[in-house]
Amino acid sequence: MSDLTTVGELNFLNHIRSKLSLADNEEKFLAVFLELSTVMYSGYSFSNLQLEKISDILGKCEKIALTFSADSTKLN
Template sequence: MAISDLVISARDQLDPLMCEVVAELEAADNAYPLAFFTQILMSLRSTTDEEELMELFFRLSTTAFQGFVFSPPETQRVDELLESCEQIALTLSVGGSAH
């Protein structure tokens, strides 16, 4: 099964943002959120369809409820990532309603 252009584009856009989050957390030795975001990064890299992408966004949407404590730079990186996910999710929902 071919991977849709939208999924490829989303992965290309989100991978560097996710890597920045992971690097920031790794540098600060912030173990619990590091494990969470590393797992999501691995899921992102193996995502092959829009349903998996939306599932990944759902998992990311739980970030605020995980009890993580972020430094200001970590917060900025996470916010940038979540904003990008929101934009992509909006694109997916608009595209999905046309089917």
């Protein structure tokens, strides 16, 4: 984390990390995705590197949620 990261940002990210570590189904991953996607409107200030990592996490949450919701009865 950047030296400029405040307690508020750290608490937010720790909350997300906690929820992400407990996510074991589509709904929980989607909940993390939705909550993390609010970061741009949160008023928190993150470095460009932190925002890149947040974007990566959002992409991974989305892929995992889509994997959970994939119709396994259809073959490619």
